[in-house]
Amino acid sequence: MMKTIAIIGSGFSALAAACYLAKQGNTVTIYEKNDIIGGRARQFKKDGFTFDMGPSWYWMPDVFERFFNDFDKKTNDYYELIKLNPAYRVYFGVDDFINIYDNLEAIQTTFETIEKGSGKKLETFIKQAKSNYDIAIKDLVYRPGISALELITLETTLKLHQFFSTVSNDIRRKFKNERLIQILEFPVLFLGAKPSKTPSFYNFMNYADFGLGTWHPKTGMFDVVRAIEKLATELGVSIKTNSSIEKIVVENKITTGIIIDGKFIKADIVLSGADYHHTETLLDKEHRAYSEKYWESRVFAPSSLLFFVGFNKKIENISHHALFFDVDFDQHAVDIYDDPKWPEAPLFYANFPSKTDTTAAPEGMESGFFLIPLAPGIKDNESLREEYFEKIMDRFEKLTDQKIKNNIIFKRSFCKNDFVTDYNAYKGNAYGMANTLLQTAFLRPKLKSKKVKNLYFTGQLTVPGPGVPPALISGKLVAELIQKSFRS
Incomplete structure (x- = not known):
């Protein structure tokens, strides 16, 4: 029997789940608290400039292709991809x-x-990384994190030692130049943890980087959001924005629906793609599967200080994506994970989408996106944001040999407090829960509530973990789990 399903949030995992659940024949409605869909992947427009507000790296194109193939579609049915060179x-x-x-x-x-x-x-290192990628992305990450047995295959048994070494150790055994080491350690930062805390098996991220390349949807990552929205509506999904959930209703340990603006909306299944911790606060305490003590004990991926900047001229000596590692890489990691505080000298990332996409800025101008990784839960205010903007702009000008501060038309900042306000993100985290050894697969929060029947979760705090490709996979996994529960 088909079900009425209410989905909380409209990020990648929620949109993906909606597509799979609608394909099964269910009546699916997405409820989004903000006035635009996409969650962290929202779009921001101002004065002719366009910005992706969150994810800006399109890696693992095969995962996106596999998602659309599940609906007998292709990515190029919906959007065009450009391979960046340099990446x-x-x-x-x-x-x-x-x-x-x-x-x-x-x-x-x-x-x-x-x-x-x-x-x-x-060459040898990437060959091994490809082997791990084939095992992980083509198989392991498509398992629902129910049991440790999911990880036991002939292939993983042969690579068991890689779960007890770290990415950093492996790289440093092979390479001596510190700049090359930092480049090779960079991709695992997408998993939300230090390379020295990330199991060696996750070097498959290096294959995602060097082997599969860095791509850009023609007019930005929001192209992908629009594509999945179009697919979802073609499948019959209804999407309602400006719909903030006030409570998940539970009767006799079974969810019966949600409350929005004081109005009860009945649902056979409730699926949350919103922040996991926040979602559980929508339940009465006795129905929550994880305590505050549990969440406090988890290793969270960083928060971020973001700046969306419009420039009235073209920026020189820069590529579409640029990383600024001109300060102490290890010290910044300490300031995020070991001794949380604002870093004295932060690494940062800059993204100029208008280098690739002419629609991202008015003619002769440039759109710039700047990101500083920060510890979640730290103090956030306007004076700190301004101080750090000046720090990175001074360094940017020096390192790229040009003056740009006087060419800024506008800037918008977004930091920890905004992640809390806009996304209900636990401690203002930007990327979810880190994929450390003790927070991998079955050791992550579950897709299915342990205390409330017909309540499910998807997204970066559950399996497989942080990142856009894992979010798409998470949506598929939870949809399959829900379908399986119909049959039991």
């Missing part, structure tokens, strides 16, 4: 940067010019 640039100092190009052979050549013998080592 990104990494700045280490004045006149000291490294371009990461769009193919492994060119990257090997770059490595070899910096550290003799490293080109061949990189």
Whole structure:
């Protein structure tokens, strides 16, 4: 028998789940608290400038393709992809940067010019990373995190040692140049933890980077949001914005629906793609599966200080994506994970979508997105935001040899307090819960409530973890779990 399903939130995982559940024949409605869909992947427009407010890296194109293939569609039915070359640039100092190009052979050549013998080592390293990618992305991450047995296969048994070493240790055994080490450690930061705390098996992120490349949807990541929205509506999904959930109603340990603006909305199934911790606060205490003590004990991925900036001229000496590693990489990690505080000298990331997409800024101008990773839960105010904007702008001007501060038309900041206000994010985290060894697969919060029947969860705080491709997978996993429960 088909069900009426209420989905909380409209991020990637919720949109994906809605598509799968509607395909099963269910009546599906998405309720989004904000006035635009997409969750962290919302879009912001001002004075002819367009910005993706969250995810800006399109990695693992095969996962996106697999999602649309599940509906007998292709990504190019909905949006066009551009492969970036260079994929990104990494700045280490004045006149000291490294371009990461769009193919492994060119990257090997770059490595070899910096550290003799490293080109061949990189080839071997990426070959192993591809093997892990094939095991993880084509199989393991499509398991629902119910049991430890899901991780036990012939392939993972042969790689068991990689779960007890770290990405950082493995890289440092093979490479000596600190700049190359930092480039190789960078991709696992998408998993939300330090490379020294991330199991070696996760080096498959290096294959996602160097092997599969960095792409850009023609007019931004919101193209993907629009695509899944279109697919969802084609499948019959209804989407309601400005609909903030006040309570999840439970009777006799079974959810019966939700309350919005004081009005009860009946549902056979309630699925939350919103922040997991926040969702449980919508339940009476006795129905919550995880205590405050549990959440306090988890390792969370960083929050972020973001700036969306409009410039009245073209910016020079910069690529679409750029990383600024001209300060102490390890100290910034300490300031996020070990001794949470505002970093004295932060690493930062800059993204200029108008380098690729002419619609992102008016002619002759540039749209810039800047990000500083921060510890979740720290103090956030306007004076701190302004102080750190000046810090990174001074460094940006010096490292790219140009003046740009006087060319700023406008800027908008977004930080921890905004993540709490707009997304109900626990401690203002930006990326969810880190994928450390003790927070992997079945050790993450469950897709299915342990205390309330017909209540489910999806997204970055459950399996498989943080990132856009994992969010799409999470939506599929929870939809399959719900379908399975119909049959039992």
